[in-house]
Amino acid sequence: MGKLGRFACIFTPMALTLASLICLGLVFSGQLNKNMALQRDLYFFKADTSEFQANPDQIIDEVKKLPLNENLDNELLKALQDPKKASELKDFYTVGLWNYCEGTIKDGVETVDFCSERKANFWFNPLDVWKLGDAQTGALYPEKMQKGLDAYKKAVKWMVAAYVIALCLTAAEIVVGILAIFSRWGSLVTTVVSTAQTIFIMGAAVSSTAIYTTLQGVFHTVLDPYKIKPSQSTKMLSVVWLAVAFSIASGFFWLASACCCSGRAAAQKKVSVEKTPYTYERVASPYLGHRDAQQGHQLGSMAPSKGHGTSGHAFEPFRHTAV
Structure with missing residues (x-):
């Protein structure tokens, strides 16, 4: 197998690595541009506050139904009942890797009005985003809300770092993969880089899924009486786990190319050349028989x-x- 065959052998893992890089790029681009539909739909977490803004009285009724909430005189309830602050509350908030976006819903159509600046280790703090000032969640499920937000804030740092490292390793995997065209040693080095990339991208996917699933549970438990509906984007989750699948598959094919497809030309087969006519060839004497x-x-x-x-x-x- 020559160099052309070697190139054909590594085409599959290279294509899978490129697909993983594209998926990671989409994850990083989520919520960065409010004018692009694809980026608007890619978010980790969403808080739908449209019903709260439309029916504040119904929220109070729901709060009164809670058996554990005997005291309605708490800071969070007061802040959400404040007409001025209620008017500032948007219909929805979507959280990406670097920032959040907010917008309104009219006739079932969502329109993004604003996206915050990008920040490293960004985390969504509802008290700040909803402009609730120094309001505390103390009287209503204080431990669940506070512990949930604290855990979310700490875990975000690891999640963002894992995504950044995974992106860098994916780019390095493509560069190093070019060396694999020339030898199986190049494939072996690329396999090592691919293994590290798979570890980090899987860690990032698991952590982001767990973090925002937990945050969704906290919002549902604490803020459900206020008709604030938390959710996650199936599109973002699909892109994240597709990146993981492409990464695992590329690592398998890189390893296969290190074991096979040497790139050396196949050994020439021995071919017996027919003698030309009228050439001398010694034959056995008939008087010698088969000796x-x-x-x-x-x-x-x-x-x-x-x-x-x-x-x-x-x-x-x-x-x-x-x-």
Whole structure:
């Protein structure tokens, strides 16, 4: 197999690595541009506050139904009942890797009005985003809300770092993969890089899924009486786990290309060349039968030499002449 065959052998893992890189790029681009539909639909977490804004009285009724909430005089409820702050509350909030976006819903159509600035280790703090000031969640499920937000804030740092490292390793995997065209050693080095990339991208996918699933549970438990509906984007989850699938598959094919597809030309097969006509080829003497060449040579040396009744050929039989 030559260099062309070697290139064909690594085409599959290279294509899978590129697909994983594209998926990671989509994850990073989520919520960065409010004018692009694809980026608007890619978010980790969404808080739908449209019903709260439309029916504040119904929220209070729902709060009164809670058996554990005997005291309605708490800071969070007061902040959400404040007409000024209620008017500032948007219909929905979507959370990406670097920032959040907010917008309104009219006739079932969502329109993004604003996206915040990008920040490293961004985390969605509802008290700040909803402009609730110093309001605390103390009286209503204080432990669940506070612990949930604290855990979310700490875990986000690891999640973002894992995504960044995975993106860098994916790009490095493509660059190093070019060396794999020339030898299996290049494939082996690329396999090592691919393994590290798979570890980090899987860690990022697992952490982001767990983090925002937990956050969704916290919002549902604490804020459900206020008709604030949390959810996750199936599109974002699909892109994230597709990146993981492409990464695992590329690592398998990189390993296969390290074990096979050497790129060396196949050994030439031995081909017997037909002799051209009218060429000399020694044949066995009919007088030797099937004895080997060595026996034939010994018999030939015992035959009378020229001048002793022979015709001049060492292996030719005696010719008798009449006296």
